[in-house]
Amino acid sequence: MPVPEELRTLALTPRHLSLLTHLLLDGPMSVNELAAGIEVAPTTVSLMIGELSHKGILDRRESDTDRRRKIVSISLADG
Structure with a gap:
């Protein structure tokens, strides 16, 4: 499956796309849940989230039940 036109200029790797697919299909989740889903270390997921957040693709917020959990x-912001 080709990378969507809107994402081609963002220089995303297959692991970035895997992370985005998990969020698209399963909705918001924690770093640890994402790491388990794409089978990489939580530190690697944190780095990818940082990269995608700087590009405006992802949002991070504190959990309502545990402020240490992101x-x-x-x-959902445009452009």
Whole structure:
């Protein structure tokens, strides 16, 4: 499956796309849940989330039940 036109200029790797697919299909989740889903270390997922957040693709927020836990979601902001 080709990378969507909107994402081609963002220089995303297959692992970035895997992370985005998990969030798209399963909704917002924690770093640890994402790491388990794409089978990489949480530190690697944190780095990828940082990269995608700087590009405006992802949002991070504190969990309502545990402020130490970060919930990651796809950004709904345009452009």
